[in-house]
Amino acid sequence: MKKADIGIAVYLLAAVMFFIIPIPSILLDVMLAINISVALIVLFNALFVKEVLDMSFFPTLLLFTTIFRISLNVSTTRLILATGEPGNVVETFGQFVGSGNLIIGVIIFIILVIIQFVVINKGSERVAEVTARFTLDAMPGKQMAIDADLNTGTIDEKEARVRREKIQQESGFFGSMDGAMKYVKGDASAGLIITFVNIIGGITMGVLQQGLELSESFGKYTILTIGDGLVSQIPSLLISLSAGILITKVSKESDFSSVLVRQLFGIPKVLYIVGGTLCFLGITTPLSKLLFIGLGLAFVVTARSMQNTLAVEAIEEEVDTSEEQADEIRRPENVVSLLQVDPIELEFGYGIIPLADVNQGGDLLDRVVMIRRQIALELGTVVPIIRLRDNIQLNPNQYIVKIKGIQISEGEILFDHYMAMNPGFVEEEVIGIPTFEPSFHLPAIWITESQRERAESLGYTVVDPPSIIATHLTEIIRSHVAELLTRQEVQNLINNVKENNPTLIEELVPKLLSIGEIQKVLQNLLREGISIRDLLSIFENLADHATTTRDTDVLTEYVRQTLKRAISSKYFPSNETTSVVTLDPNVEKEIMNSVKQTEQGAYLTLDPERTKKIIASVEEETGKLENLGKASIVITSPIVRMYFKKLTEDYFKDLVVISYNEIDSNVELQSVGMVTG
Known part of the structure; x- marks a missing residue:
């Protein structure tokens, strides 16, 4: 056991033993001196501590000192009534503090009790109650402020975790202090009751058992009782004062004394x-x-x-x-810091600042948090911190999105307007300012608050400015999420899987594949919108096939076949026949014959004229799907899928290419055309 543990145990054990075992007056003097010393130590610690959490165990300390002080009260009562000689400390407090005068001693004792009850106890109890309530009420706002600072990059994850823990500690501390102040009040009440019992009991003992006159007995035992009351009330007063100082302490950066002197003078x-x-x-x-x-x-x-x-x-x-x-x-580091590039930035003009300002009711920061959660659930990857910055060089209502320091997209909103979009079946028009929806470039109009209800009743889709920005940002992140997946992030994902599947990771990394090769496979999946949440299945598949090939494109195709249920559920609704376009076997054969393998990977050597005809055929056949209001999906054989995707990805952004091996057996398909070229 540690020395501190032994000391605390002895302190509490002594308090319990004093209730049971009579102690000599010499030992009682020592204990009373220790009690006064502890009270002074607590007082000056509360006075000079910089933060209240530096004395987070104060409620427990309050309980310890209270029970110890009451046990001394019991011991002095026993000595006063049994022998009339409670020791030097009690006698000195009764005679010296009271100037040897019974009336003066009684008056001083009453004044101390009034100060304890009416001033310090009552005020501290009320402050503790109010502080606890306001601390608990402020917790959600403080949590949101931490999330906002985390999203804007003001603090990192470690600092956010420290701040959250501090908020929880503060709420627990002030909640405990609210209850602990009842100890102080009860201690003062018990001391007052014990004093009256001592006076009555002492007079009775003096008259009946010691044969003293009533006046002589009254004088002797009242002086001793007042001394006992003073020697216990003064430490109690110091502890109460300590509690009051601690819960009213505001300064967190400087010493209490220096702040107090500076504020006064x-x-x-x-x-x-x-x-x-x-x-x-x-x-x-x-x-x-x-x-x-x-x-x-x-x-x-x-x-x-x-x-x-x-x-x-x-x-x-x-x-x-x-x-x-x-x-x-x-400073040389000043130049180095300028070289850092944020993965994602959202810059906006001063007219949009209210949307990001929590004090003005803006919830854009909360929406950014939700975007990161949404992408994590949807695609299984953690989006880096999204930096939000105001930029006075932009137009007041303009915002831009940057990926790794390069502007990717921009938009413009009207802060006090709503965007109304016609789904295609609304015939009646709403008067407004023509514009285009920034995410999908659909025609729309800006309308005022007064027009919103009417537009919604007509069937228009009405969106507020924060939702417009959030949707736009989400679509940009989806389309660039693959390049945001760094090697370090892949290592973090691997560590998460390793916690429960260490054997798999030890087999796979780095014996079979490097971090970079796994990164490329995951990027290939994300680039086509395939979720990587099921990392366990992905890594199992890589471990199975990495022994035969380390070509990341080929490994991606194996993984896609493992994830066929997820792919099927994403593109092929259950209990519904899905219209698709197939690829002519002759075209597939032609594509495979044009594949050239090199150390840097495979590439196509297809004749430009043939490529042009194939692309034209793809455009024609997928146009049939678009006319039916369906997604553009092309079905190919497994061996051709990745090459056909590479062939068409520069021409068709939203074209989905799926192999037969990636389709679940219960999916029903209907071909509406064939790419022939």
């Missing part, structure tokens, strides 16, 4: 006024001239000194600021 103007007022009172009234004029002059001199100090501090601060700026310019 930090404004020279105030000291000048106070000094002048005291001098005026000393001159014009019968008050002591020496005292009031002297004190007034002292305040004036202090104000003058403080004014000079503030002037010097202002100059030093200005010099330090200039030196820091100069050092920042000269």
